Amino acid sequence: MKSIPEKHFTLSDFEEVIFKGKKVKLQDAVIKRIEENHAFLKNFSSNKLIYGINTGFGPMAQYKVSEENLLQLQYNLIRSHSSGSGKLMEPMLVKSLMMARLGSIMQGYSGVHPQVVEVLQELINKDVYPCIYEHGGVGASGDLVQLAHLGLVLIGEGEVIYEDKVQPTEEVFKRLNITPLSIHVREGLAIINGTSAMTGVGMVNLIQAKKLLHWSLLLSAITNEVVEAYDDHFSHELNVVKRHFGQNKVSEILRDLLKGSKLIRSREEHLYDAEKTDREIFTDKVQEYYSLRCITQILGPIYDTIRHAEETVVNEVNSVNDNPVIDHENKNVFHGGNFHGDYISLEMDKLKIAVTRLAMLSERQLNYLLNEKLNQKFPPFANLGVLGLNFGMQGMQFPATSTVAENQTLSFPMYVHSIPNNNDNQDIVSMGCNGALITKKVIDNSFEVLTIQAGTLLQVIDYANFGDKLAPVSKKMYKKLRELFPKFVEDVAPYKKLKAVKTFLENTDPFVEVKSESI
Structure with a gap:
């Protein structure tokens, strides 16, 4: 069981819970802070309009709600906004959503009863996924509709995905002995x-984008190997004079990936030798095509974009993003717009552009x-059969x-698609959830493209008999991928093998797999 830090989540925390099945446990200090914040709000809200x-x-x-209807108001809010449509979010996205809501509420500025985080923790640990729809909020007064469906399940209503089936929440809660949330003050809005x-x-997108x-x-490194590229385009000396991290x-x-390769060539050895260059025309290219030679300049800004997006999205996870903010330390309640999703919306647009470029x-x-x-x-x-009769990777390029x-x-970009709504109260909105879900689609698509590149590399490595000349890292991954995508000469329907490779890529970080400390 993973103990949650008092007030801070990291990307690796999300990865351990979502992809590795780790459990979460709230620290006593978190519960104590939430209790103090809740008690302050109950006392402070008497005889005030909040x-x-x-x-x-x-x-x-502008309409005041009478004392006897205050709790019903919160239930009404959850039920009325459970109006999502479209496809259900994937369970791993829902688990990440619950982790993100936990990250915000555990800061202790939401005024909620501790039962909120306790039920959230139970749903996460028992793999109970509220049915939350992709189409919903506009990402300005928060993700109102998606989170209302979370709230509907927390109060014991609606449906959940449990054991890969959509089931009534009430039945699953009874079976797992989960007590539904009771409204105390403002749990619905919070x-x-x-x-x-x-x-x-966004957190799942970052894990997968990395x-x-x-x-x-x-x-890219293996591609440079099989075409026997020169080594200077990824050299320290060439790149250090361009001052981008x-x-x-x-x-x-x-450089680390290609250590030990017997295929990468030295320019000094091949093109700076007077005896070898004493001719008018060279069959070998003096410089490779940009997709081989400019990898550092193309993937460099993508690296920086992912790095900056991680900082921003992790900051949001650990931020108070509801309204109003209940500040028991300063003994006040502050109204504003911390629910606005512009930070995430903009980062998701940047991320999907970067991944598309990749x-x-x-x-x-x-x-x-x-x-x-x-x-x-x-x-x-990369046809290893009879040209004209066999087709190799031809059908897979499409x-x-x-x-x-x-x-x-x-x-x-979704970031520039603001449409006023809510009687123009929400007159400029972020569309952040739309942006994050579209980014997820772009990332999923990109795994498909890299799958086909990987299959092609396997075929040309075998054609050229380069297996023993590859760098140790390349050789290791070549062997792992060949188990999923065997060498073929005669034409076969490849779609199932491609799916197996894609699943492997999605669930494997190659840098962890090769256990390279310097990467």
Whole structure:
């Protein structure tokens, strides 16, 4: 069981809980802080007009709610906003959403009863996933609709996904001995008024984007190996004079990945030798195509984008993002807009643009490997059979190309798509959850593209008999991938093997797999 830090989550905390099945446990200090904050609000709110406690919501806030209806008000809010549509969110996204809501509430500024975080902890640890729909809030007064569906389950209503089936919440709670949440003061508003849907999806996106980047670096390194590229384009000396952190980090990683390769060539050895260069025309290219030579300049800004996005999204996870903010230390309640999702919306747009660029690089490297007129080394479409009769990777290039094209269309930013609503109370909104979910689609697509590049590399390595010449890291991953995608000469339907490779890429960080300390 993983003990939650008193007030701070990291990306690795999310990865351990969501992908590795670790349990969470709230520290006593967290519960104590939430209790103190809740007690302050109960006392402070007497004889005061406080939004969302004794008023209506949004443009209805000018209407005061009578004392006898205060608890019913919170139930009404949850039920009325449980209006989501479209597809259900994947269970891992829902678990991440619950983790993100826990991260915000455990800061101790939401005024809720400790039962809220206790039930959230139970749902996370027992793998009970509220049915939350993709289409909902506009990401400004928080992810209202998505989080209302979370609230509906917390009070024991609606449906959950449990043991891979949609089931009534009431039945699952009885079976697992989970006590539904009771409303005390403002639990309804505190649950739904925040950025936790977009932020939860954003955390999963970051975990997967980092895996994608690591696979892109590894596959780019192997691609340079099989075409016997020169080593100076990823050298320290060339890259250090360009003062970007990401570019220099990428070049360092490439050098580490390619240690021990017998295929990478030295320019000094091949092109700076007078005897070898005493001719008018060279069959070998003096410089490689950009998709091979400019990897540090292309993946460098992607590295930096992911790094900055992680800082921002983790900050949001550990922020108070509801309204009003209940500050028991300063003995006051502050009204504002911490629920607004602009930080996440903008980072998700930047992330999906960066990931689309990564997929574009993969597709160009793939095209180079498949086009014998470009590489002048391998048969058309990495075809190991009879040319004309067999087709090699030809049929697999089409989904890579079409998927990259879809990514390019999906990469138009959501951040600039504000539509006023809620009687114009929400007159500028973030659309952050939409942006995060579209980014998830772009990331999923990109794994498909890298899968096809990986399969092509396996085929050309076997064609050229390069297996024993690869760098140790490349050789290790070549063997693992060949178990999932065996060498083929005769044409076979590849879709099931491609799916197995994609699943492996999605669930494996190659840098962890090769256990390289310097990467």
